[in-house]
Amino acid sequence: xxxxxxxxxxxxxxxxxxxxxxxxxxxxxxxxxxxxxxxxxxxxxxxxxxxxxxxxxxxxxxxxxxxxxxxxxxxxxxxxxxxxxxxxxxxxxxxxxxxxxxxxxxxxxxxxxxxxxxxxxxxxxxxxxxxxxxxxxxxxxxxxxxxxxxxxxxxxxxxxxxxxxxxxxxxxxxxxxxxxxxxxxxxxxxxxxxxxxxxxxxxxxxxxxxxxxxxxxxxxxxxxxxxxxxxxxxxxxxxxxxxxxxxxxxxxxxxxxxxxxxxxxxxxxxxxxxxxxxxxxxxxxxxxxxxxxxxxxxxxxxxxxxxxxxxxxxxxxxxxxxxxxxxxxxxxxxxxxxxxxxxxxxxxxxxxxxxxxxxxxxxxxxxxxxxxxxxxxxxxxxxxxxxxxxxxxxxxxxxxxxxxxxxxxxxxxxxxxxxxxxxxxxxxxxxxxxxxxxxxxxxxxxxxxxxxxxxxxxxxxxxxxxxxxxxxxxxxxxxxxxxxxxxxxxxxxxxxxxxxxxxxxxxxxxxxxxxxxxxxxxxxxxxxxxxxxxxxxxxxxxxxxxxxxxxxxxxxxxxxxxxxxxxxxxxxxxxxxxxxxxxxxxxxxxxxxxxxxxxxxxxxxxxxxxxxxxxxxxxxx
Numbered sequence: 001x002x003x004x005x006x007x008x009x010x011x012x013x014x015x016x017x018x019x020x021x022x023x024x025x026x027x028x029x030x031x032x033x034x035x036x037x038x039x040x041x042x043x044x045x046x047x048x049x050x051x052x053x054x055x056x057x058x059x060x061x062x063x064x065x066x067x068x069x070x071x072x073x074x075x076x077x078x079x080x081x082x083x084x085x086x087x088x089x090x091x092x093x094x095x096x097x098x099x100x101x102x103x104x105x106x107x108x109x110x111x112x113x114x115x116x117x118x119x120x121x122x123x124x125x126x127x128x129x130x131x132x133x134x135x136x137x138x139x140x141x142x143x144x145x146x147x148x149x150x151x152x153x154x155x156x157x158x159x160x161x162x163x164x165x166x167x168x169x170x171x172x173x174x175x176x177x178x179x180x181x182x183x184x185x186x187x188x189x190x191x192x193x194x195x196x197x198x199x200x201x202x203x204x205x206x207x208x209x210x211x212x213x214x215x216x217x218x219x220x221x222x223x224x225x226x227x228x229x230x231x232x233x234x235x236x237x238x239x240x241x242x243x244x245x246x247x248x249x250x251x252x253x254x255x256x257x258x259x260x261x262x263x264x265x266x267x268x269x270x271x272x273x274x275x276x277x278x279x280x281x282x283x284x285x286x287x288x289x290x291x292x293x294x295x296x297x298x299x300x301x302x303x304x305x306x307x308x309x310x311x312x313x314x315x316x317x318x319x320x321x322x323x324x325x326x327x328x329x330x331x332x333x334x335x336x337x338x339x340x341x342x343x344x345x346x347x348x349x350x351x352x353x354x355x356x357x358x359x360x361x362x363x364x365x366x367x368x369x370x371x372x373x374x375x376x377x378x379x380x381x382x383x384x385x386x387x388x389x390x391x392x393x394x395x396x397x398x399x400x401x402x403x404x405x406x407x408x409x410x411x412x413x414x415x416x417x418x419x420x421x422x423x424x425x426x427x428x429x430x431x432x433x434x435x436x437x438x439x440x441x442x443x444x445x446x447x448x449x450x451x452x453x454x455x456x457x458x459x460x461x462x463x464x465x466x467x468x469x470x471x472x473x474x475x476x477x478x479x480x481x482x483x484x485x486x487x488x489x490x491x492x493x494x495x496x497x498x499x500x501x502x503x504x505x506x507x508x509x510x511x512x513x514x515x516x517x518x519x520x521x522x523x524x525x526x527x528x529x530x531x532x533x534x535x536x537x538x539x540x541x542x543x544x545x546x547x548x549x550x551x552x553x554x555x556x557x558x559x560x561x562x563x564x565x566x567x568x569x570x571x572x573x574x575x576x577x578x579x580x581x582x583x584x585x586x587x588x589x590x591x592x593x594x595x596x597x598x599x600x601x602x603x604x605x606x607x608x609x610x611x612x613x614x615x616x617x618x619x620x621x
Contacts, residue, residue: 115138290344
């Protein structure tokens, strides 16, 4: 995984070179990891970067001509030509082959702490100004390179993994109780919380500045959802054309160059659309699908790959042994922020590193272009704020992933002392987090909240472990596309109406392959769609329609069989009871309910308990 790490200690008690070396070791997970380190000779600051040898191949730091500014960068830019032109107008002429790192540094020299607002890309950057002895940190609009930070009046430490932050001796290890409750209830964390009190996820679209002499610290957000314009007058036809153009441009821009592209291909819409929009190239791009033999993703992805002409690879998931084989790596990379029930795809990474350099990711494309769980009357024509809060609280708990613990189950799970300390904390936290979204734009508040809290806090962890072997590019999170899509009236976007019309026009071959649970065609050509739907329904009734399993990975049954000894070795370990959070009789009752197989989806109640215990042992015991 790529990222930047650094430390400032105004007390001069930290041996900076030693800290940088130790942190590098903690963040090195693969033999291909590359690292650069730098420690100031006359100031208490040390910096470094870890990479996987695909992006940012040049040695770092990148230095200004006068040597007074040093930059470490992970990631890439997509507006190189436009940025070079803008910088030339400001008196900074740069050659055509200027690296992204040098372009970003030139932008900093031209615009100082406003530089990040001129960058379009996916990145995390650290700049050290030698003359002023100040450190500046910045990331992209969506924080796609996750980093974590801890600071007080005399210290700052940051890294792409929490284990790098806690390697500083002055960082204490105290459990954040609200984070613990969030995780047990929702299977994820919210806001910028981590499991550690005082350690935060670095906020997206943020520039921070710290004076290494005085410890003064300033931070500002250079973009948020309120910056999006209002195009409520735009109609459906115009929107389809422009969204199609913007998405194609986003795909083409991210497919340029000599790096080998690939697509993690499912049977859904997001990845097939990207594969269909990719420019022709020789050799053709790689596509890769994971899943149990005969499941819908495997069956339809093979058809999509054939139609698109990609080099296709299938990675089987015959039983739960692949989970056991990859548990340690998944936990090291995600540090518990995503449970082990979200690790599908990790087993194919070693082989894919030899076939592709980056995944053109369909990450949450449906959330951007419109899906029924987000674009609906309740969300987009809300009665009031409390109605949305109550609905979102329930859906984050019961619908957006495996159904989690209910109020009654939380009451039975938690020890009385812990319950008394934390009563009311979750709903208070939820309301506090949601309120700014409601104030900014009520008809999009639920969607923006979902993106920030689910996409960026849960599903992004799949990007995190993918980046241990490959780089990732995200066409659906293209700045221009996001700015346009969310300027439209919600009714124009869906649910899925705009999306399906777009792919019908842009990728006509691929909409003739079924998708989703009902296995109907995604085309908006009504006659073709209706005839195929009618045919499927008739054949199902007659029992002659081929049965394709819905699940690509059957975690529920894994836990009843291959994973059962492992799960019990954690939950029945004396340390679990000694931590003092859980009523162990109820923990055993939960597992018994799951083993019985009578209730569906009990996994979402058990998996976070297991992962939480893994977090406690890794960081707090």
